Amino acid sequence: MQEKDSIALLVPDRARCEECKLALGCLFDCRVAGTDAEVHALLSRQSISAIVVWEQAGTQNGCPLCRAMHQTHPEVRIVLICDAAGQAHLIDAFNAGCLFRGLVEPVATEVLVRAVRDAVRRFEMDRIQSLLIERAEEIDRQIATPSARLYRFRASVVALAHLLVGSVGLCIVAGIVLLLAGIGVFLLLYYIKSAFGIDIFGDRHLKDFLSP
Numbered sequence: 001m002q003e004k005d006s007i008a009l010l011v012p013d014r015a016r017c018e019e020c021k022l023a024l025g026c027l028f029d030c031r032v033a034g035t036d037a038e039v040h041a042l043l044s045r046q047s048i049s050a051i052v053v054w055e056q057a058g059t060q061n062g063c064p065l066c067r068a069m070h071q072t073h074p075e076v077r078i079v080l081i082c083d084a085a086g087q088a089h090l091i092d093a094f095n096a097g098c099l100f101r102g103l104v105e106p107v108a109t110e111v112l113v114r115a116v117r118d119a120v121r122r123f124e125m126d127r128i129q130s131l132l133i134e135r136a137e138e139i140d141r142q143i144a145t146p147s148a149r150l151y152r153f154r155a156s157v158v159a160l161a162h163l164l165v166g167s168v169g170l171c172i173v174a175g176i177v178l179l180l181a182g183i184g185v186f187l188l189l190y191y192i193k194s195a196f197g198i199d200i201f202g203d204r205h206l207k208d209f210l211s212p
Contacts, residue, residue: 010051079116
């Protein structure tokens with residue numbers, strides 16, 4: 001069974017928190033945090049791909065919290081949900097690069113799921129890219145090994161063989177097409193000779209062409 005990606009839920013409203021867990025729990029390993037301190041503790045204990053922060057109505061404390069989390073853990077993707085009153089602060093945080101996605105209430109379940117899925121996917125892409133950059137020298141050394149060169153040579157030979165086989169087959173098909181076209185032209189001219197009495201072949205007949 002494939003292990004689920006872990007995400008953190010910072011949703012003070014208990015009913016909304018349960019809704020988020022119900023919507024996201026089938027896809028992700030949801031870890032619930034009650035405060036920003038619990039989120040930071042959770043991030044220090046395990047790998048978290050994304051954080052869903054649902055701002056309490058009228059508080060507008062979600063954006064400062066997201067900024068603080070982004071400064072300490074810039075690799076984690078944050079999805080912030082707020083009401084219409086906090087939309088301006090949400091836009092500012094998004095423009096500052098602190099948020100991966102900002103959503104304004106009301107938020108449909110499919111929209112939330114898609115936003116978190118995109119955030120987790122971006123986290124994985126960035127993680128893989130970082131690993132490739134860190135291991136660039138090791139990968140270069142592996143590419144330069146004799147086994148890698150032998151593999152590339154074998155792949156080139158196989159590709160050349162496929163190309164040659166395809167070329168020979170194409171030439172055979174082209175030859176058959178030309179032969180059939182020549183026979184067709186010959187029969188057409190012979191029909192014209194027979195139908196209109198035009199001496200095309202110097203008064204020779206079909207049997208003269210076919211005779212040994």
